[in-house]
Amino acid sequence: MELKEKIVSSYVAFENKVDVNSNIHKIRAKAFHQFENLGFPTKKLEAWKYTSLKSVLKEDFTLFNTNEKAIEFADVKEYFLNDVDTYKIVFVDGKYSSFLSETTHDGIDVCLLSSALTRSKHKPVIENYFNKIAKQDNMTALNTAFANEGAYIYIPKNVEVEKPVQIIYFSTGSVNAALLQPRNLVVTEENAHIQIIERHQNLSENAVLTNAVTEIFAGRNATVDFYKIQNDTNTASLVDNTYVDQKTGSVCSMHTFSFGGKIVRNNLNFYQNGEHMDSILKGVTILESKQHVDHHTLVHHIAPNCESHQDYKGIYDGRSTGVFNGKVIVNKEAQKTNAYQQNNNVLISDKATVNAKPQLEIFADDVKCSHGCTIGQLDSDALFYMQQRGIPKKEARALLMYAFSNTVLESVKIPQLKARINKLIAQKLGVNLGFDL
Amino acid sequence: MLKIENLHAGIEDREILKGINLQINAGEVHAIMGPNGAGKSTLASVVAGSEVYEVSKGTVELDGEDLLDLAPEERAHKGVFLSFQYPVEIPGVSVTNFIKTAINENRKAQGLEDMPAKEMLKKIRAMSELLEIDRKFLSRSLNEGFSGGEKKRNEIFQMAMLEPKIAILDETDSGLDIDALRIVANGVNKLKSENNAVLVITHYQRLLDYIKPDFVHVLYNGKIVKSGDASLALELEEKGYDWIKEEVSS
Numbered sequence: 237m238e239l240k241e242k243i244v245s246s247y248v249a250f251e252n253k254v255d256v257n258s259n260i261h262k263i264r265a266k267a268f269h270q271f272e273n274l275g276f277p278t279k280k281l282e283a284w285k286y287t288s289l290k291s292v293l294k295e296d297f298t299l300f301n302t303n304e305k306a307i308e309f310a311d312v313k314e315y316f317l318n319d320v321d322t323y324k325i326v327f328v329d330g331k332y333s334s335f336l337s338e339t340t341h342d343g344i345d346v347c348l349l350s351s352a353l354t355r356s357k358h359k360p361v362i363e364n365y366f367n368k369i370a371k372q373d374n375m376t377a378l379n380t381a382f383a384n385e386g387a388y389i390y391i392p393k394n395v396e397v398e399k400p401v402q403i404i405y406f407s408t409g410s411v412n413a414a415l416l417q418p419r420n421l422v423v424t425e426e427n428a429h430i431q432i433i434e435r436h437q438n439l440s441e442n443a444v445l446t447n448a449v450t451e452i453f454a455g456r457n458a459t460v461d462f463y464k465i466q467n468d469t470n471t472a473s474l475v476d477n478t479y480v481d482q483k484t485g486s487v488c489s490m491h492t493f494s495f496g497g498k499i500v501r502n503n504l505n506f507y508q509n510g511e512h513m514d515s516i517l518k519g520v521t522i523l524e525s526k527q528h529v530d531h532h533t534l535v536h537h538i539a540p541n542c543e544s545h546q547d548y549k550g551i552y553d554g555r556s557t558g559v560f561n562g563k564v565i566v567n568k569e570a571q572k573t574n575a576y577q578q579n580n581n582v583l584i585s586d587k588a589t590v591n592a593k594p595q596l597e598i599f600a601d602d603v604k605c606s607h608g609c610t611i612g613q614l615d616s617d618a619l620f621y622m623q624q625r626g627i628p629k630k631e632a633r634a635l636l637m638y639a640f641s642n643t644v645l646e647s648v649k650i651p652q653l654k655a656r657i658n659k660l661i662a663q664k665l666g667v668n669l670g671f672d673l
Numbered sequence: 674m675l676k677i678e679n680l681h682a683g684i685e686d687r688e689i690l691k692g693i694n695l696q697i698n699a700g701e702v703h704a705i706m707g708p709n710g711a712g713k714s715t716l717a718s719v720v721a722g723s724e725v726y727e728v729s730k731g732t733v734e735l736d737g738e739d740l741l742d743l744a745p746e747e748r749a750h751k752g753v754f755l756s757f758q759y760p761v762e763i764p765g766v767s768v769t770n771f772i773k774t775a776i777n778e779n780r781k782a783q784g785l786e787d788m789p790a791k792e793m794l795k796k797i798r799a800m801s802e803l804l805e806i807d808r809k810f811l812s813r814s815l816n817e818g819f820s821g822g823e824k825k826r827n828e829i830f831q832m833a834m835l836e837p838k839i840a841i842l843d844e845t846d847s848g849l850d851i852d853a854l855r856i857v858a859n860g861v862n863k864l865k866s867e868n869n870a871v872l873v874i875t876h877y878q879r880l881l882d883y884i885k886p887d888f889v890h891v892l893y894n895g896k897i898v899k900s901g902d903a904s905l906a907l908e909l910e911e912k913g914y915d916w917i918k919e920e921v922s923s
Contacts, residue, residue: 615761616724616725617761618761618763620721620722620723620724620725620745621757621760621761622761622763622775623722623744623745623746623749624721624722624745624746624748624749624753624754624755624757625746625749625771625775625778625831625835626746626749626750626775626776626778626779626782626835627746627774627775627778628744628746628778629744629746631774631778632746635763635766635771635774636763638765638766639763639764639765639766641765642764642765642814643764645765646765
């Protein structure tokens, strides 16, 4: 049976487990019909021209994993940031792990979506925000249809949360092929501030497809810094659908570090519903073998006097493939917009491929929109310079790649995270440079 | 120490070096002068191992060991240093981290452990004082936004840290004002010993007022056409290169 049919026929089983009379379920049921109509995206869709899920969807996925597999902290410690105090929301095979988590309701809510959906205390927030900006395209509709579990973060007015939140999804390989559909909701009210680090990690060689949806709401003058670490096994695929709604004066940044996985598709959408705000979208992608990453970004400038900054760096080795599709829409009313988009790629091997597609749709006449896109090789003069100082070619190349990625790395605000990313890059490049950059 | 015999090199079909012979002994300072396009920088790059140029004939030896089959970093490990005419910018890598990496890679090649942090710090401090380099300068990204003079001073700082056997200074004087020139030259002179040698490549005599050469060679059209002592540099400064060209063609 094809995966779509399997999903459709299993919906009754899902409905047996949730409150079908709730408002939430009306949303789910609607999305379910949407998915029934749309099905999975194919390369015939313009938005999926360069990314095919075919090789992933052929797996015999277990939709509702009932196998419990306990994991010890020691086994997964390396995937956490440990040298900084954080809240943690951790899931194992789609189920919340209270043992690995550290949640709170003390002034803020850092907890589970499943409990937020059912407890009356959270009802106003859920009613105001849940599924309010997620666009119900193929994959988001599929997620919404089954939306029940994930991270729920609510930061009330004027609260600056010092501790970052780590959201980690582990899969243990307890089934041959797992389909995971986490749903995250992040609401930051006026003047609030939160930092979030998210990671999906397969602990086995079994297949995993994660279809995640995250909705982020930044109130007036709120600050949200979000970091995604994508360094999964070559058997794990991810479709990440993230929607950010910003109000006047807010600043939201999204850093995406894509270092691994079979197929990774990032649908990152920013909607600027207000004035004088800044949206920052940055990414470093370092791939090898047959890995594939597709960055599909949208920044929608709706009101005047706003800025957006996009900076994506890609380094591709082996037969890896990368896509950057960056769309910027500037509405007629959005005068004085300053939209900046930069996408630079380095091809290490002649078998690697990058498809870059900047799309600017500008309807206002007094705006500053710039975009630049390059595809090239590492600078041989710079390599020679470093080799001349006694640095072997491999290390010299690594240093150059660091230098190339630096404009993205330098804006990571959590020092321990920055150190971790540097370490991951060094590991990825197979070098030990002996210092933190 | 450095022995170059009948060296021919070029890019694709174009021969730039057409039979260079040069011997530099320990403790000596040599200068190579010549008009633009004579092949001065090519010679420096070929000795350092640039892959841009192809060597078609001849040998380059350091202490009797053939250099031409070695990768640039292996030549560096043997003690070859090139101060670049156009140093490369490396954003995100500080001067300090770059030199630490370079020193420890050199030590690794010699089978030594990393230099202890304390010793490294002491050396960095001593050498930056010698070259009158500000502490803040050391934490800046390598060559990024440096003035011409800062880049050259940074090259000599790296030379001082790496202590090469043979240092080739390619147009180190270009972009330097007179104060910086004095500081750089003073650094080179202080580091000069009986165990190392310096090859200064320059278009002008100016730098040679401060770094006194034992030998001056004139490179023209890919060959060394004249050699002499320091007075040759003064003669060139006074008369230009035209008389050399005439002498060669007659």
